[in-house]
Amino acid sequence: MKKVIIYLRTSSDRQLDNTSLSTQEDICRNYCRTEGFEVVECSVNEAVSAKETNEKRVIELLDFAKEMQGKFEVLVVYKLDRFARSQEQHHWLRGQLLKLSIVLRSASERIDETPSGKLVEGVMAAVNEYDNAIRRERSIIGVWKRISDGLWPKQPPTGYWRPKVPGVRLSLCEWDENCYQAIIDIFTFFNTGAYTQDQLAKLMAEKKLKDYKSVTLKFSKQYISKILKNPFYAGLMVNQEGNFVQGKHKPLITIATWEKTQDLLKSKSNNATHKRLYNHPDFTLRRFTKCSFCDKPFTGCWSSGNGGKYAHYYCANPKCERYCQTIPKKELEEKFCDYLKKIKPKEEFIVFFEKVFITRYEERIHEIKGDYLRKMDDIKELEKEQAWLIEKGQKGVIPDDLLEKQLKDLEQKITLSKFSLTDMHAEEVSIDSLLSYAYAFIRTADLVWYDSLSDARLKYQRLIFPDGVSFDGREFSNQRLALPFNLITDIAAKKSTVVRTRGLEPPTLAGYAPQAYAYTKFRHVRAVPKRGFEPPRANAHSALNAARLPVPPLRRLRLILA
Structure with a gap:
């Protein structure tokens, strides 16, 4: 009696032919009893079908046969398509088994070493390869069809998961509550220019985030790069032709954010890298x-000593009298936070802010509509260029390969522009919510800045002081405040009744307001621009005091009151 080993395997988690492993085993055992074989062992392989997996299975089966050589003579399979999925694999593995004195038998097909048996075996191997190729082709077509419909048929990327919905074969991907914010942060931090991909990988790795399966996410530079390049997070997918299609899932970022990220990723020269690191996260x-004293920007550095590291700011201009006179990082940032407290105006003037803000909001609405119309014009121009290329291609003026590339680039530009129009009018912004945000912005400037991360600080401080601030070693001053603060300053000036406006007097010290003259005489006469400047108006100066806005150095008054 010949000894046999039964080899069973599945095609996938869901049997395509509705045949379970237990059913396969029963049929194989019945076949062995009929042929008079003695079953030595039953080997089960439950891996999922794939090209690489099939090749691995062939190697594993051959290794298993070598290990069991001499213990069995016949290898029984349920069907030949469980043995190998291509003619090449089938005949190669069959030949290797024959070298080990092992023959192959199928419980479902009549094969043997006779000429007719070999013919049947060869034909069945070819049919199995054809059937496998057809299944794979249909599967690929189905995948691309799903993508064209805006559905993602593959494993969702990090930050998303696919819930099981009864009656729905392919449900929409939804945000993974455990880690979606990390993906948003990756795009936000990278676009500020304060973080490189390496820094982002380290930052995210320190958080030890987990996905919806409670699996710890491992962030590397390559993984961060993969995330930044994935249009899925912007609500886009790439179809079979390489064009963008709008997905039905909810995007984590806007298309504008994704486009900005791609522009930064394409700038891989050293010069571009330095631009991204212009704002250091340690020195906001x-x-x-x-x-x-010299109107040059401060820089920052870390120094070592006394067993520790210390952060400092200092003026790096060698011609300045305060060159390399360091200021501790903590001290300067605390002074800046105190300065933010000083610029907060009185509540009585914030009340009058609403009417002016609404006026500015209405102006901005018109600007947005203008942007929409300009975007429409851009799309029309792109479509004209597309039509021109097609016309030249039909006449044979442009080579086919070059025409195809240019048309593909144009199609992507048109698609992205149309998606941008959708984003531009996707949501209605409430004037009440904008006012609430503006009030919070004005009232809590110091608290928000102090509690923010470095990238948020960079944005926030530029939002309040568009031209930056100056520091004289003891206190801060500014050239220009943000629009909300300027509007309140104007309101305070109109409400003030101290002195009526007379215009600007000649640029002489004798014409200065008493407060300004005393301030100049004390220590800032040396900072007066050589070209001269107009003195501050008395009523505007009183308005600044009334609004509780700090009086800047004298050489900045002209810029603020102009």
Whole structure:
């Protein structure tokens, strides 16, 4: 009696032919009893079908046969398509088994070593390869069809998961509550220019985030790069032709954010890298704060000593009298936070802010509509260029390969522009919510800045002081405040009744307001621009005091009151 080993395997988690492993085993055992074989062992392989997996199975089966050589003579399979999925694999593995004195038998097909048996075996191997190729082709077509419909048929990327919905074969991907915010942060931090991909990988790795399966996410530079390049997070997918299609899932970022990220990723020269690192996360006031003596920006550095590291700001201008006079990082940032408290106006003037803000909001609405119309014009121009290319291609003026590339680039530009229009009018912004945000912005400037991360600080401080601030070694001053603060300053000036406006007097010290003259005489006469400047108006100066806005150095008054 010949000894046999039964080899069973599945095609996938869901049997395509509705045949379970137990059913396969019963049929194989019945076949062995009929042929008079003695079953030595039953080997089960439950891996999922794939090209690489099939090749691995062939190697594993051959290794198993070598290990069991001499213990069995016949290898029984349920069907030949469980043995190998291509003619090449089938005949190669069959030949290797024959070298080990092992023959192959199928419980479902009549094969043997006779000429007719070999013919049947060869034909069945060819049919199995054809059937496998057809299944794979249909599967690929189905995948691309799903993508064209805006559905993602593959494993969702990090930050998303696919819930099981009864009656729905392929449900929409939804945000993974455990880690979606990390994906948003990756795009936000990278676009600020304060973080490189390496720094982002380290930052995210320190958080030890987990996905919806409670699996710890491992972030590397390559993984961060893969995330930044994935249009899925912007609500886009790439179809079979290489064009973008709008997905039905909810995007984590806007298309504008994704486009900005791609522009940064394409700038891989050393020069571009330095631009991205212009704002250092450890020194948020670097290059934002200027020296009051030379008007050059401060820089920052870490120094070592006494068993520790210490952060400092300093003026790096060798011609300045305060060159390399360091200021501890903590001290300067605390002074800046105190300065933010000083610029907060009185509540009585914030009340009058609403009417002016609404006026500015209405102006901005018109600007947005103008942007929409300009975007429409851009799309029309792109479509004209597309039509021109097609016309030249039909006449044979442009080579086919070059025409195909240019048309593909144009199609992507048109698609992205149309998606941008959708984003532009996707949501209605409430005037009440904008006012609430503006009030919070004005009232809590110091608290928000102090509690923010470095990238948020960079944005926030530039939002309040568009031209930066100056520091004289003791206190801060500014050239220009943000629009909300300027509007309140104007309101305070209109409400003030101290002195009526007379215009600007000649640029002489004798014409200065008493307060300004005393301030100049004390220590800032040397900072007066050589070209001269107009003196501050008395009523505007009183309005600044009334709004509780700090009086800047004298050489900045002209810029603020102009």
